[in-house]
Amino acid sequence: MKKIIYILICFVYSNEYYVSKSGSLSNLGTYNSPFLSVQQAVDIMEAGDICYIRQGVYHENISIDNKDGNESNPIIFTSYNNERVVFDGTVKIENEWIPYSGNIWKTEIDFDIWQLFVDNEEMVMARWPNANFEDGSIWDKENNWAHGIIDSDENAYVNGTMIDEPHGNISLENIGFDISGSVAILNVGSFETYTREVLTHNGNTFTYEPVDESGWRTKHHDYFLEKKLEFLDSEGEWFYDINSSSIYLWAPGNVNPNSLNIRGKIQSYAFDIVNSDYVEIRNIEFFGTTFKFHNCDYSKVYNCNLVYPSCYKRMLGIVGVEPDMSIFTSSSNCIVSNSAFRYTDGSAIEMYSNNNTIENCYFYHIDYSVADLSSVMTTVRMGGSNNIFRRNTMHKMGASSTLNVGNASIIELNDISDSGYLQSDGALVHCMINQQPNIQVRYNWLHDTIKYGVRFDGEGDGYGGYVHHNVIWNVQGGIMIKGYNHNIYNNTAFDNGDKNDIIIMIEQGGNDGTITLNNIANKIAGHRTGTYESHPVPGNYVNNWNGYETNLDIKDFLVDPENNDFRLLESSSLIDSGIQYGDISVDYYGAYPDLGAYEHDGDHWIPGITWSVEEQFGTEFIFPQDIEILFGDINLDNIINVVDIVAVVNMILSDIYELIADLNDDQIINVLDIVQLVDIILS
Numbered sequence: 206m207k208k209i210i211y212i213l214i215c216f217v218y219s220n221e222y223y224v225s226k227s228g229s230l231s232n233l234g235t236y237n238s239p240f241l242s243v244q245q246a247v248d249i250m251e252a253g254d255i256c257y258i259r260q261g262v263y264h265e266n267i268s269i270d271n272k273d274g275n276e277s278n279p280i281i282f283t284s285y286n287n288e289r290v291v292f293d294g295t296v297k298i299e300n301e302w303i304p305y306s307g308n309i310w311k312t313e314i315d316f317d318i319w320q321l322f323v324d325n326e327e328m329v330m331a332r333w334p335n336a337n338f339e340d341g342s343i344w345d346k347e348n349n350w351a352h353g354i355i356d357s358d359e360n361a362y363v364n365g366t367m368i369d370e371p372h373g374n375i376s377l378e379n380i381g382f383d384i385s386g387s388v389a390i391l392n393v394g395s396f397e398t399y400t401r402e403v404l405t406h407n408g409n410t411f412t413y414e415p416v417d418e419s420g421w422r423t424k425h426h427d428y429f430l431e432k433k434l435e436f437l438d439s440e441g442e443w444f445y446d447i448n449s450s451s452i453y454l455w456a457p458g459n460v461n462p463n464s465l466n467i468r469g470k471i472q473s474y475a476f477d478i479v480n481s482d483y484v485e486i487r488n489i490e491f492f493g494t495t496f497k498f499h500n501c502d503y504s505k506v507y508n509c510n511l512v513y514p515s516c517y518k519r520m521l522g523i524v525g526v527e528p529d530m531s532i533f534t535s536s537s538n539c540i541v542s543n544s545a546f547r548y549t550d551g552s553a554i555e556m557y558s559n560n561n562t563i564e565n566c567y568f569y570h571i572d573y574s575v576a577d578l579s580s581v582m583t584t585v586r587m588g589g590s591n592n593i594f595r596r597n598t599m600h601k602m603g604a605s606s607t608l609n610v611g612n613a614s615i616i617e618l619n620d621i622s623d624s625g626y627l628q629s630d631g632a633l634v635h636c637m638i639n640q641q642p643n644i645q646v647r648y649n650w651l652h653d654t655i656k657y658g659v660r661f662d663g664e665g666d667g668y669g670g671y672v673h674h675n676v677i678w679n680v681q682g683g684i685m686i687k688g689y690n691h692n693i694y695n696n697t698a699f700d701n702g703d704k705n706d707i708i709i710m711i712e713q714g715g716n717d718g719t720i721t722l723n724n725i726a727n728k729i730a731g732h733r734t735g736t737y738e739s740h741p742v743p744g745n746y747v748n749n750w751n752g753y754e755t756n757l758d759i760k761d762f763l764v765d766p767e768n769n770d771f772r773l774l775e776s777s778s779l780i781d782s783g784i785q786y787g788d789i790s791v792d793y794y795g796a797y798p799d800l801g802a803y804e805h806d807g808d809h810w811i812p813g814i815t816w817s818v819e820e821q822f823g824t825e826f827i828f829p830q831d832i833e834i835l836f837g838d839i840n841l842d843n844i845i846n847v848v849d850i851v852a853v854v855n856m857i858l859s860d861i862y863e864l865i866a867d868l869n870d871d872q873i874i875n876v877l878d879i880v881q882l883v884d885i886i887l888s
């Protein structure tokens with residue numbers, strides 16, 4: 206009986222639909238009669254159906270509502286046969302530019318834009334102090350943001366007021382015009398940043414609607430300003446005046462913009478998917494737009510290239526809200542894999558509710574303002590529990606904390622570096638109290654950042670987390686553990702700044718019952734900076750190689766740490782000198798576990814993505830040409846003639862079936878197709 210049901214399921218009727226730039230609204234959606242828009246396919250698709258999209262650039266607001274696939278019959282949207290399909294959230298600015306002032310040009314449009322591109326690269330929203338993408342100064346909060354005076358006097362002002370502390374050439378008092386009505390990006394909450402309209406301005410002081418009291422901290426106040434034409438004073442800056450629908454631009458190289466390819470963002474989402482389970486988006490590219498899933502369980506995004514997918518709408522005066530970003534809400538068991546997210550504003554991606562997976566994805570240049578996001582404002586946020594964050598490569602990120610992936614999650618085989626530029630505090634893997642029980646942080650490389658590597662935070666109520674087989678170097682504090690009953694074993698850590706490599710805090714929870722086992726690190730102690738001698742590790746400190754005790758450098762025991770080979774040297778006495786302890790079961794090769802993150806003769810695991818971003822999607826974004834499809838051109842020589850008839854005859858004689866020759870879409874190739882072809886030739 207079971208078998209019969211299974212067979213029935215396998216034979217669920219399914220359709221293929223085709224969409225092409227040379228299709229038509231009146232077509233049938235077949236290969237030889239493709240639709241013009243994806244929405245045409247959506248409207249008739251059912252479980253098991255596939256929508257093949259032919260090469261080209263599409264600008265569409267696709268709405269998918271209440272279209273469920275099922276486990277063996279998902280609803281799939283994909284590019285056809287490795288062709289390049291781009292959903293574009295921008296439009297070309299084609300109106301004439303006229304000189305405005307100096308190198309600044311102006312044009313008018315009849316729609317609102319909130320991001321501007323020249324040759325597919327983002328221009329800077331006119332700001333003060335200046336910063337740009339090209340030289341990386343957009344990430345330099347110390348030199349390219351203004352500062353508040355709160356660090357010298359914590360009672361200097363209250364929430365809702367900012368008093369500027371001049372530094373270098375940056376002084377609000379000397380700005381020379383009134384900034385009222387502009388937008389301030391305010392990092393006044395250490396790891397939290399808010400945007401507000403400037404209400405009043407006087408000398409070195411301005412006011413704004415106060416931020417949440419919980420998001421106001423009296424240290425490290427930094428800010429920058431936008432949304433005023435006066436801020437447009439350098440190359441690469443642009444401004445949009447929503448009242449007069451005018452764009453102002455100082456183009457790179459002082460070039461006349463009439464000679465440039467300029468585009469403006471007008472869309473947040475190309476795919477807006479709600480109440481639809483088992484929907485898959487595959488092999489699609491997004492420029493200046495992205496996807497949104499709501500109440501869609503078991504959905505997937507695979508092999509997608511997202512470039513500038515999301516952007517704050519500050520240029521339109523919209524403040525205090527998250528940007529529209531790549532997101533899954535109220536959706537469980539979804540997977541985003543083998544995709545690239547580059548140049549995002551806001552989080553790179555957020556996924557709610559439970560059991561979601563982000564795997565084998567590339568993240569680069571994520572969020573240069575980090576404002577108004579949820580929770581502690583991270584680079585990637587996953588809600589709920591039992592999520593998996595695996596094999597991702599991430600670098601160049603503004604948020605203080607990179608990952609917040611929910612409770613009892615698995616974070617493994619990731620390569621994460623270069624983060625935290627625009628906020629205080631934070632860590633690459635930052636777990637608050639509720640997230641710690643049973644979280645697995647393992648087999649990651651965490652390196653080269655001004656933040657902590659792994660951090661179990663809170664006031665000490667967290668417990669039961671696992672941090673093992675990670676390699677952590679050149680961060681500011683390798684592993685920092687608060688709470689109790691945690692399991693910290695077989696990590697390799699060195700060169701992590703002034704702070705210690707592995708910090709099992711004596712304070713805040715005390716780490717009663719925490720097991721620190723088989724680690725190799727130059728500095729393991731019970732304090733952020735204090736020595737092991739003055740601050741011995743609390744809990745069960747068992748069988749670690751600790752530079753504080755050995756007075757040696759662990760790097761001398763590794764094959765080639767400069768070139769990321771962190772295995773133990775062939776002859777090392779650390780091989781097989783690990784032990785099993787307590788309830789921890791350490792995986793191992795040979796007679797016993799080794800010390801540190803790599804097991805001799807074991808798997809030489811390399812974390813991060815298993816594919817090349819350059820090879821898959823290229824370093825620069827280039828729009829593909831729309832494919833012109835000549836129906837009836839069987840041999841693809843751009844003419845329809847007797848040679849095509851010969852090709853069809855040959856297929857008939859040799860019993861070959863190719864979609865392109867099945868002109869009447871009846872799944873056979875026979876004389877009827879020749880008749881159709883003759884009709885095309887004659888017409």
Ligand SMILES: [Ca+2]
Binds near residue numbers: 334437
């Ligand atoms: Ca400026």
Ligand SMILES: [Ca+2]
Binds near residue numbers: 781796797799805
């Ligand atoms: Ca071993």
Ligand SMILES: [Ca+2]
Binds near residue numbers: 838845848849
């Ligand atoms: Ca031909």
Ligand SMILES: [Ca+2]
Binds near residue numbers: 866867868869871
């Ligand atoms: Ca046919």
